[in-house]
Amino acid sequence: MRANLSGVRHFFLGLMLILPLFGGTAWAQAQGQDTQAQRQQVQPGNNAPTWRKARSSVEGYTATKGRETGVLIQSEGETWRQLRNGPITRYGGWLVVLMLVAIGVFYAARGPIGLHSPPTGKMIERFSAFERIAHWAMAISFCVLAVSGLTLLFGKHILLPVIGHTLFSWLAELSKTMHNFVGPIFLFSIVVFVLKYIGDNWPRAYDLTWLVKGGGVLTGEVVPSGRFNAGEKIWFWGGVIGLGAVSCASGLVMNFPNFDQTRDVMMLANVVHVIAGLWYIMWAATHIYLGTVGTTGAYEAMRDGYVDETWAREHAQYWYEDVKAGRRALPSGEPGAAASATATAPPQVQH
C-alpha cells in the first residue's frame, strides 16, 4: 500500500514537475531580494543573500572556462533524476509491456485480418522499389533506435543483472554509438518517406466513414478506403511525422552537446525524448503487428511490392478502382489500365 501511494505521488509529481521546475527556479529567486552588499549594511556578518545565490543557478565568476562552470549548485539535476529514474522508467516500462500483452491478446482473440473472397491469383503492384526502400530504411533505422534506446533506459534493470557489468557495458557502448549515428539517418529517411507518401496520406471525406466503422476490424465488414486507410493515415501524421519530429528534435539537442546548451535544456530534451520515444515504440508495435502477422498479405506487399487483386479490392478499394480504370498510374509509374496485362510479371514468392 505504501509503495502504491508513493507511486501515485511520483506519478503526479512527474506530471506537474516536468515544465515549471526547469529554469523556473532562478527566476523566482531573482525576485525582490536584497543583495549581499545591502544586507551587510544592516546585519554585518549575515551572508544569507550570498548563500541564496550559491543555491540558485546564478553564475559567479570563475577562471575555469566551460559550460556553466560559474554555477555552484544546480537543483534541476535532482528533479530530472527523480523523473527519469522514477515514473518514466517505472510507468514507461510497464506501458510498453502492457502494449505487447494487449497485442498478443488481440491476436489470440481476433486472429489475423484475412481476405473475405478467395484470391484471384492475379497480382497487382502496390509498392515501387523506391517506395519499399524508403519504407525499409526508415523501419530498420527505427528498430535500431528503439532497441538501443531501450537498452540505455532499461538495460541496467533487466540485462545487467543477467549478463554482468563487462558484457553489459560493451552492449551499452555499442547501443549508444549506434543510437547516436543512426538517429540522423532516421531523420533523413523520415523526410524522404514523407515526401514520397504524403499524397496518398492526404485526409479524405471517406476516411471519416472508415473511422466511424472502426475499419470493420471487429465487425468483419469490408470498408472502402484510398490507397491507405484512415488508421494508416493517423499513424502517418501522428506517428511518423508527429512523434518523429518530437523525438528527432529532442534527440538532436542531446546528440550535439557541442553548442554549449545548458544542462537543464538537455535534461528537458531527455524527458521529452523518452516520453515521445516510448509512445513511438508502442504505436509502432501495433503498426508492425498489423503489417506482419496481423494482416495476411500485408508483409509480402512491402517485401515484394505485389498484392493479390482481391487484397487490393478489400484493403484499398478506391485506389484499386482508380488503377483498374486507368485513372492513376501504378506505383512504379506504369499506366494503371495496363495493370491486368502486366499482372503476369510475377512476384518471387506467393502463397
Next chain:
Amino acid sequence: MARMKFLCDAERCIECNGCVTACKQENEVPWGVNRRRVVTLNDGVSGEKSISVACMHCSDAPCMAVCPVDCFYRTEEGVVLHDKDMCIGCGYCFYACPFGAPQFPQTGAFGMRGKMDKCTFCAGGPEMDNSKEEFAKYGSNRLAQGKLPACAEMCSTKALLGGDGNVIADIFRDRALKRGKGAEVWGWSTAYGKPDKPQQEAPKGAKS
C-alpha cells in the same frame, strides 16, 4: 571508518586557485578537464565570497543513480568512484550532478564525449592501488598512501578541508565560534543531507 568529506570555508578562500593547480599537477588530468574549480560570487563588489568546488562524494549520489551502466561505486570511506572501462560517455552524470563535477575530454558531436572524469578524492579507481594503469586513468591514489587530497593539503589559507567529516566539521565549528560569523557550511545539505547509501562494491569486470 572515517567518512571522507570536503568542506570549503568561504570566509577564508582567497580565490588563489592553488587547489585547482594542485589537482591538475597531482593527477595529470586530461586536457580540457578541471576536476576542481573556484567560483566567486559578488565578484568585485562588497560581500565577495569565493568557494572551491569539486565532486563532494555525495551520500545519495545522483550521478550513481542515473548512470545507465551502473559504473559508480562507493568505498568504505564514502568516496564516490567510477570505472572508466565501463563508462559509455552518455553525459547523464553530468546532467544530474548538483555540483557540475563530471567532465568529459571531448566536445561531444554525435555524443562522442569520451570517458567521464571527475575528482576521486585522490583515491584512484578500481585498478590495483597505485598501479600505472590506475594513475593513467584516474590519477593519484593518495588515500592508499595514507595521505589526504592534494588540493586541501595545498590550500594556503586552509579554507579547503578534506578528510574525516567529523574532524573537519569540528575544525570548522571552532573557527566559526572564534570569529563569530560565517557558520554556514556550504554544500553540505545538498551533498550529505540524505543518509549515506550503503557501501557499494566496484563493478566486477575483467581488469588487467
